[in-house]
C-alpha cells in the first residue's frame with residue numbers, strides 16, 4: 023500500500039513486518055524515530071516483540087547477540103557514536119555467525135561532534151564481517167531490511183547485516199513508499215529458524231577461544247561466507263523483484279552507463295543528486311553515467327570491473343575518509359579496476375552533512391576529465 | 407531439589423591444580439542444575455574451560471566479551487520468554503568483569519529486572535592477564551599493577567561493596583558465599599536460581615597462582631578468610647541482611663601470612679601499622695554484620 027511517510031517510519035514498518043522477537047536499541051540522533059516507532063508498536067500490541075530498553079548501544083548489540091544465540095530473530099538500530107561504542111560487539115556477532123539485522127542511519131563521527139550525515143560510521147566497520155547494504159531512497163531502505171533478514175539467516179551465510187541509509191537526508195524525509203502487507207512479507211521471509219541455539223536439551227558451547235591452531239580457519243570461513251553472500255543477495259533480490267516488482271538482484275546498479283566515457287561511483291542518497299546532474303550533463307552532450315554501489319560488503323569487485331569496463335575514467339565519491347590515506351570506496355574501486363588500467367580519482371565530500379549539489383557533481387566531472395582528484399572537494403578555503 | 411551427584415562442569419579443563427574458581431564452577435553447577443544456560447565473561451574460567459574444540463560445560467554455554475555478560479544474558483532471557491522456554495540463565499564472571507568493566511551492563515540489567523542469576527567468582531584480581539588489581543582486590547595486596555615496593559604496601563584502594571550496590575538496585579536476592587563451605591554455596595545458588603528477578607551471588611574463590619600459596623591450601627585459605635572476618639558469608643533478601651555466618655574470630659595475621667601477596671607486611675620487617683589497619687577492616691566487617699560468636703564467660 024502506498025503511503026506518504028517518513029523514512030524512519032517506513033523502515034520501522036518494514037522491521038515490524040519481519041517479526042523480530044527481540045529488539046534492543048539505544049536512542050541516538052538521527053536513529054530515534056525508528057526505535058520510537060517500534061516501541062510504540064510493541065506498546066500497542068502491533069508487534070509481538072520484547073523491546074529491551076538497554077543502558078547503552080554496547081548493551082543493545084550484546085543483548086541482541088544473546089537473544090540471537092538463544093534462537094530469536096533480533097533487531098537493533100544505531101549510528102555514529104553508538105555504532106562506534108558497538109565496535110567490539112560487531113566483530114563478536116559476525117565471528118559467532120549470528121544473523122542480526124541493524125539499521126544504520128549514517129552520521130558523522132566526532133570530534134568535532136556532528137549529528138549530520140556522512141558514511142564514516144558504517145564504513146569504519148567494513149572489516150567487521152557484517153554485510154553492508156546502502157540505500158539510495160526510502161523505498162530501497164525499507165525493502166532492503168526485509169531482504170537483509172533473508173540473506174543473513176540463509177544457512178549458507180549466517181552473518182549479520184547493516185542496512186545503511188543516510189541520516190536526516192533519508193531518515194527524516196517524507197516520500198511515497200509502498201509498504202508491503204504482512205501476508206506478502208510472511209511469504210517472502212519465513213519464520214525464524216536458528217541454525218543452532220542455546221538449548222538445555224542439546225547443550226553446545228558458543229564463543230569458545232581459539233588457539234593459533236584454529237583461529238585462521240575461523241576467519242577464512244567467515245570471509246568465505248561473506249563472499250558467498252553475493253550469490254544469495256542476487257538470488258533473494260531477484261525473488262523480491264518477482265514477488266513485489268522491485269528487483270534488488272544487482273549489487274551495483276548502472277545509470278546511463280552503457281556509452282559513458284566518465285563514470286561516477288557513489289553510495290547512498292547522493293546517487294539521486296548524481297542522477298539529476300547526469301541528466302543535465304547528458305542534455306549538454308556529456309557522456310557521463312553513474313555506478314551505484316548498493317552492497318559494499320561483500321565488496322562487488324568483479325561486478326564493478328565488469329560494469330566499468332568500457333569507461334575512460336572513474337570519479338569515486340566518498341562520504342568518508344581513511345585519515346592519512348584516501349576514501350575507502352575509492353581505494354577499493356581502484357583495486358577492482360587495477361587490471362583494466364582505467365584511471366580512478368577519489369573525492370572526499372559531504373562530510374558532517376555538508377550539502378552536495380548538482381553543480382558540485384558537474385565540477386567533479388570536469389576535474390576528473392583533467393585528471394585532478396584524490397582530494398577533498400568543497401572545502402571552504404576561507405576557513406583554512 | 408537438584409541432583410548434586412551430576413557433574414555439569416566436567417573434568418579435563420585447564421585450570422591450575424587447586425584453582426578456587428574451577429571448584430566454584432563445579433559447585434555452582436551442582437546448585438543450578440542442568441536446565442541452565444551459562445553466560446561467561448572473558449577471564450580465567452572462560453579460558454580454562456573452553457579451549458576450542460573442547461569444552462568442560464555440559465550445559466549450553468556462551469561467551470561473548472569481557473564486559474557484556476549481563477547484557478548477553480538479558481537478551482537470552484528475553485528470547486526464552488518470547489519462546490515460552492523455561493531454562494534458567496546463570497552468569498559466571500570474574501571480579502574484574504563484575505566490579506570494574508562490566509558495571510554499566512550490570513547496572514542496566516539489574517535495573518531492568520531480568521530473571522537471571524549473576525555469579526561473581528571473586529579471586530580478587532585480574533588473574534587471566536597476570537594478576538593485576540581490580541575493584542575487588544583487598545587492601546595492601548600486592549598485584550602486578552599495585553606492587554609492593556620500597557615506597558608502597560600494595561593496593562591502597564578499598565574493596566568495592568558490590569553486594570550492597572546490587573541490593574540497592576532492588577535485587578530480590580543477594581548473597582556471598584565461599585568455596586570453603588560447599589553446602590552453603592550450593593544452597594545459595596539453588597535459592598538464587600529459584601528466585602524470580604536478577605539475583606547476585608559473590609563467591610570467594612582463592613587463586614593459588616595469583617595469591618601465592620600451594621594448590622592444596624585453597625580451601626584452608628578460603629576458610630581462614632571467613633574465620634578472620636575478612637570475608638563474610640551472608641544473604642540479603644530484599645535488601646535486608648540475614649543468615650550471617652558467625653565465627654570465633656582469629657587475628658587477620660593468620661590469613662595474611664599464608665599468601666605471598668601479603669608477604670611484604672612481614673618481610674623484611676613486620677609492618678604493624680598496616681596489619682593493624684587490615685585488622686580494623688575485619689573488625690568493621692564483624693561489627694557491620696555481627697559475625698562474632700560471643701563465648702560465654704566461665
Ligand SMILES: Cc1ncc(C[n+]2csc(CCOP(=O)(O)OP(=O)(O)O)c2C)c(N)n1
Nearest residue numbers: 448449450472500501502503531532533534
Ligand atoms: C575490553 C577488554 N579489556 C581487557 C581485556 C583483557 N582481559 C581479559 S580477561 C581480563 C581479566 C579478567 O579478570 P577477572 O574478571 O577478575 O577474571 P579472572 O581472570 O581473574 O578469573 C582482562 C583484563 C579484554 N579481554 N577485553
Ligand SMILES: [Mg+2]
Nearest residue numbers: 500501531533
Ligand atoms: Mg579475578
